[in-house]
Amino acid sequence: MLGDPTTRTADPTLDPTLDPTAAQITLAERYAAHNYHPLPVVAAEAEGAWVTGVDGRRYLDCLAGYSALNFGHRHPAILAAAREQLDRLTLISRAFHHDQFGAFCAELAGLVAASNPMSSTGSVTGAEASPGVMVLPMNTGAEAVETALKLARKWGYERKGVPDGQATIVVAAGNFHGRTITIVSFSDDPDARDHYGPYTSGFVTVPYGDAGAVADAIDDTTVAVLIEPVQGEAGVIVPPEGYLREVRRTCTERGVLLLADEIQAGLGRTGTTFACDREGVVPDLYILGKALGGGVVPVSAVAGSPDVLSVVRPGQHGSTFGGNPLACAVGRAVVGLLTDGSYQRRAAALGTVLTERLNALLGKGLVGVRTAGLWAGIDVDPALGTGRDICSTLAERGVLAKDTHGSTIRLAPPLVIEQADLEWAVDQLADVLATR
Numbered sequence: 001m002l003g004d005p006t007t008r009t010a011d012p013t014l015d016p017t018l019d020p021t022a023a024q025i026t027l028a029e030r031y032a033a034h035n036y037h038p039l040p041v042v043a044a045e046a047e048g049a050w051v052t053g054v055d056g057r058r059y060l061d062c063l064a065g066y067s068a069l070n071f072g073h074r075h076p077a078i079l080a081a082a083r084e085q086l087d088r089l090t091l092i093s094r095a096f097h098h099d100q101f102g103a104f105c106a107e108l109a110g111l112v113a114a115s116n117p118m119s120s121t122g123s124v125t126g127a128e129a130s131p132g133v134m135v136l137p138m139n140t141g142a143e144a145v146e147t148a149l150k151l152a153r154k155w156g157y158e159r160k161g162v163p164d165g166q167a168t169i170v171v172a173a174g175n176f177h178g179r180t181i182t183i184v185s186f187s188d189d190p191d192a193r194d195h196y197g198p199y200t201s202g203f204v205t206v207p208y209g210d211a212g213a214v215a216d217a218i219d220d221t222t223v224a225v226l227i228e229p230v231q232g233e234a235g236v237i238v239p240p241e242g243y244l245r246e247v248r249r250t251c252t253e254r255g256v257l258l259l260a261d262e263i264q265a266g267l268g269r270t271g272t273t274f275a276c277d278r279e280g281v282v283p284d285l286y287i288l289g290k291a292l293g294g295g296v297v298p299v300s301a302v303a304g305s306p307d308v309l310s311v312v313r314p315g316q317h318g319s320t321f322g323g324n325p326l327a328c329a330v331g332r333a334v335v336g337l338l339t340d341g342s343y344q345r346r347a348a349a350l351g352t353v354l355t356e357r358l359n360a361l362l363g364k365g366l367v368g369v370r371t372a373g374l375w376a377g378i379d380v381d382p383a384l385g386t387g388r389d390i391c392s393t394l395a396e397r398g399v400l401a402k403d404t405h406g407s408t409i410r411l412a413p414p415l416v417i418e419q420a421d422l423e424w425a426v427d428q429l430a431d432v433l434a435t436r
């Protein structure tokens, strides 16, 4: 059954010397490409912030699918929307309309418009959404980033008058925007980039957090500045206060689009609907993904200025699955959860607790703590081991977290986590650091 019977005789799941965890890991290592290096936890079930392994062990999820699970595992409202939609219509393609599409776009537009202080309507209920925002749904985060880049280039040629083929986009050092060839072309992480060339040209990299460097990089060919309002993959790097406002001001003055990659930082994570809200900044395009799919299906979108979104006409961009009925139903449930601000407030309140507790570990095994809402990047004293060593020990104690670079660990629990559970996770971390 498994592969070629002449070379693959033993099914590890039938091997009595292997426990269920080891059997599943053996299967994965034998048949799946090794493009990840997972910790030895095999999830079987989950609810809220808690995951159960195939061995029956329980784990507190402090990664939340890199923020794809902001509302926890299997949130009842999201599951109900998905189930209802599964029973009605799951796919039709964009060759036709369907009854979730317009509503999803309108409701997401409403959520975005509510973050715009200039917007006349603070309502985030579909029908009343400000026509000042339009939406283009896709599936994965990388596709949404690609969409924003395509829109920005086309806008540059057709609206700004940049000579065709010469558009440039300013990006930040340390960025993470996904894995396509164009996106890794402007990554400075050798693992993400090396040996995937020839690369896409037209990108200029400046240091992150330095608004002056953005201004200096802009010239007549510049169509956009693409930034993460908080850099997630880089280790939850929070830019200096005022950076986003200054970049926004520069972009407006110079007639350049601001593209905010909110895929990981947005949708409640930082204590506000969008991370740009922390500085009252409205980008020309929000790039959304991860939590927009409610932990159920991949859903991403670009949302923003109709002046930009209107540059694509029929046939000029698309996706077979983008905006499908199931994705839209799930996306509507997610937007619904963010409408009254309660998850955002919860992220902010729990984030304060997390920040205080982590700061207390500075000098006690931690050498750096950066937080934004319920999101933390912590630097472990390298003398205590690598980030991976610490995460392995945490997993043994029932806490799921992931190292990012070297000795940095990212903590991004679901926003539904109970405060007592969050504090228990920090207790485990404190113990691990104290006993190494």
Ligand SMILES: *Cc1c(COP(=O)(O)O)cnc(C)c1O
Binding pocket: 066, 140, 141, 142, 143, 145, 176, 177, 178, 179, 228, 232, 233, 261, 262, 263, 264, 265, 289, 290
């Ligand atoms: C995860 C992520 C992406 C890519 O999303 P995928 O769904 O993995 O393609 C892009 N930008 C940021 C900031 C991310 O965190």
